[in-house]
Amino acid sequence: MTVQPGDSLWSIAARHLPPDATDAQVAATWPQWYETNRQLIGADPDVIRPGAVLSPPAHDTTSGAVS
Known part of the structure; x- marks a missing residue:
């Protein structure tokens, strides 16, 4: 996925x-993106x-989905 201007992890x-993901789910997931990349x-992840x-x-521990 290509980072666009204004994007953050x-x-x-x-x-x-999913569209109904909670802030807690996002908070648990963005560090996985950082560790992978x-x-x-x-x-600085910011x-x-x-x-x-x-x-x-490779694996989203929040939802259990495998990408």
Whole structure:
């Protein structure tokens, strides 16, 4: 998934959860996106660059879904 201007790990995680996902589910999921893409993102998860291509987490422990 390609990062767009204005994206955050929170917004990316939220887009990949069901529409009725709670804030708690998003809060539990965005760190999985960071861990999966830490090499690309670097030390600060608040700084993601538009155009970067992120890989989804292999397993979402919040919903049990496998991507």
